[in-house]
Amino acid sequence: MSHLAGTSNTSSSLSSVLSSTASTCTISAWDIDGGLAADFDGSLSGLGSELGTSSYNMSEALLALPVFKQENLENGFQYVLGAATSPAVKLNEETLTYLNQGQSYEIKVKKLGDLSDFQGKLLRSVIKILFHERRLQYMEKEQLDFWKQIRPGERILDLDVPLSYGLIDARNDSNALNSAEFVWDPTKESGVYIKVNCISTEFTAKKHGGEKGVPFRLQIETFLHGDSSKLQHCASCQLKVFKPKGADRKHKTDREKMEKRSESEKEKYQPSYECTVLTEMSPEQFYQPATPTNSVSSSGSFSSLSKQPGSFSSTEMDDGSTNGTSTLLPSPVCSTPSPSPSLSVRSPAHIDVVSPPPSRTGPLPLCASAPEVIQWLQQNRFASFTRVFQNFSGADLLRLNRDDLIQICGLADGIRLFNALQHKSVRPRLTIYVSQESEVVYHAIYLESLQSRELILKLAQLYNIRPEHILDIYIQGPSGIHILVTDDVVVNIQDESRLVVEGLKDESNDHYRLLLKAVE
Template sequence: MSFGWSLNDVVTQGNKRSKMSHHVPTITSWDINDSLAADFDGSLSGLGSELGTTSYNMSEALLALPVFKSENLDNGYQYILGAATSPAVKLNEETLTYLNQGQSYEIKLKKLGDLSDFQGKYLRSIVKICFHERRLQYMEKEQIDSWQNTRPGERILDIDVPLSYGLIDVNIDRERLNGAEFVWDPTKESGVYIRVNCISTEFTAKKHGGEKGVPFRLQIETYNHGENESKLVHCGSCQIKVFKPKGADRKHKTDREKMEKRTEVEKEKYQPSYECTVLTEVPLEQVTHVATSAVKSPNNAFASLTQSFSDLHAGSPAQSSKTFPGDGDDSSSCNGGTGSSKKLKSTVSTDDLNTTANFRGKPLTCDASAGEVTAWLQANRFNSYKEIFQNFSGGDLLRLTRDDLIQICGLADGIRLNNALQAKAIRPRLIIYVCQESDSVYHALYLEHLTSQELLEKLAQLYNVSADQIGELYCQGPSGIYVLLNDEVLQNMSEQSRFCVEAMKSDSSDQYKVLLKSIS
């Protein structure tokens, strides 16, 4: 679908809106014909614009928004996708854009500000489709390979070259199914048309249809071109879902109908729908690219963004401004914190693997190397995740939250891995408290096996004597009688019972008889 609008009519979204990760395009004028108005019937609800007219001016409507500011126009880049955003997205969430499978969509490309230094120079951009969910980010290569097996000869993303304009060169690599590269002139009006050939439901469990499809990220990375060092100068992305042909239009209609049924108070909690989507800027330090060859390795492209995108939009606007999961910091694949995005693929030496036994049952430390992490995972029965975490240091792995691990490893293994990383002690089956007659301070004894021998050994360790010196254990029964403390008696003790310990020297040997006197 072609959009009859000029990029010069679009200006950068306001600072306040950017912090909330909202794609709020400011538009001065659009000329929309009848067919386009029919395609997007009703998608401007909330802006008070009439859809029935053949042309209209949206600048007044957008300028009326309290968050709009015409700042930051002197520098930076701007990518604008010619597809409407959903009206069913809350104010503190990232916008969501619906696309139809196989349909061509325009992305306007613009270098903002003074272009005098760009005369005769070009920019190289990579456009790609990535996974939004961190769980799938770690499995990107496997997911793409699986898709390729079911759709041989097809691509996830294509560039519609005949419709594109202002491009100097286009490179569609056969090996990079989810991305393509092009060179463009920033001093001229430029736009690239893309087609997404996969649908969101192809990557869901059991291929659930409809709204159960996974969200993708449409990402554009821009580099200097024609220089010795290809330097990343800008990156932008937006969240999308791809439906079967005409499915996006039906989903827009469904969202509008749902919003119409809400009260005015409820509607204020949601963003209005806009006719286009401004890609949100991704901080460069959160975009991992290991040399130019890594940029041309699409199957690793999103793994390099393991934490940024998810975290950016997981919380409040204030939280989202710090990282962009699988986007970056805490998630683009990157995490400003996770070293996975900052390290080249490491190799595990034989010596590392031979030390596996040394890590069994021991906590992982933050200074562990990537090889030691692999050995630790193997020693603690996480073999199936060694490849996923092969580039992670101990600090990288320990930075992941419980929810992160559940997304990556699934519920059962995620909880198990989190407990192992946190070195959580096993919950004891019984806790009792003991003290000496002359002491008012109690000591806690945590019993896991509930045997009299276990209790004997813990008492010996507590009072710094050999276990051989304790001959028999007794506990005080009714009317002050002595009861032999065997396994069965111990197993029937009340939780958190308190006892006073009295040691009595045996007449026939050097051993002691230990009596536990109950304290009410």
């Protein structure tokens, strides 16, 4: 009976802590858009009297949640993302947090428990935006490489250095678009602001009617500064990123759906919280991508940030668009492609066509040696079969037929390896033919992602224009109207269309607006 009484008291205590934590973090369906307190811990000071205690410690309350382990208090870490969780997530599912593209969000970082062993020591934390689903994790390198081709010079994850505080050093990883790191003192209050610049739908196939975006994983890994051999702690949370203001609209939609549910149905769903506490990851959950993790560059680093901690505020990014006077530039009069004052045409041989990842390294040469075969297998995502084919030359491997490869590698990988060896190209999703008005020769443009950004990149390559100098692309519609080319417009362009390109140059600078006119 004493054992049962102890269990009851423990459950009651835990229930009390959970109840108090929920009362501080849970937000009502009517208050989700409200701002958060400037000092999240300080804002809870008044709750102690309500609970009948002299003080209230948010860190201890958070440690009572399942995401933390009470027995490992001395090794506990806490990362709190200043973004609300969705109310439309069932109890048995992982929490889901919505972010706006390009908006700054705060992450408070803390070392909990006894800090005596950390006096005079620094910690280094690495923040990564990864794929949450295992299916996409296996293709992560190819997906990120393709994103880099479509959006050159841009990053998936950026640190917002001016808003961050209490850090010793912070920088973006020049070798990984989705990674950044910072150094912090565990004995002081620290917070880092991040921006996620890609949206979840950029990694889904474009189909009519739209698709749900893929979930990302925000993952934070912490090490002792100067010693990366031992991982001190790792935690993560599930994200979806929307276009600016899209996360707010999604929260509103989720709230409206929950309001329509019966009380019994609402009990099956998690409450929404003002903040997202990253969940500690077990070793089997920890995912380390195969991308290179070289040292980061000094770009964007800073020696010290003394800025006082702020609230979980957000800053909308400026549109950046300019309104200038555009003039129609003359097209060259020539029968073959040649440089012109308006759009300088390059030879089609110099046009970089985005190829599917497996074939980007080219076919396997017949004369390849055994080490070259191993290298080719690794570059084309067949690293698991390097031991099987370690003594094969290029000729040996190319002699194997489709059935041989299926028998050796299994059905899926066997077919994939056979296609890669035969260097079978994948048909582009959209082919268009473009020319300037006075030309008789057309240039083929192949699109893989069906995104307006990809079309801008291809046209910039063809006409030797910097992509950032193309402000907009229009397509001529009924009665000669100019229709802004968006992703949806690209999806609906008829395959193998013939289009004439006109350059509308901004008189004040070297920027262009391109007009595409269909050829009857």
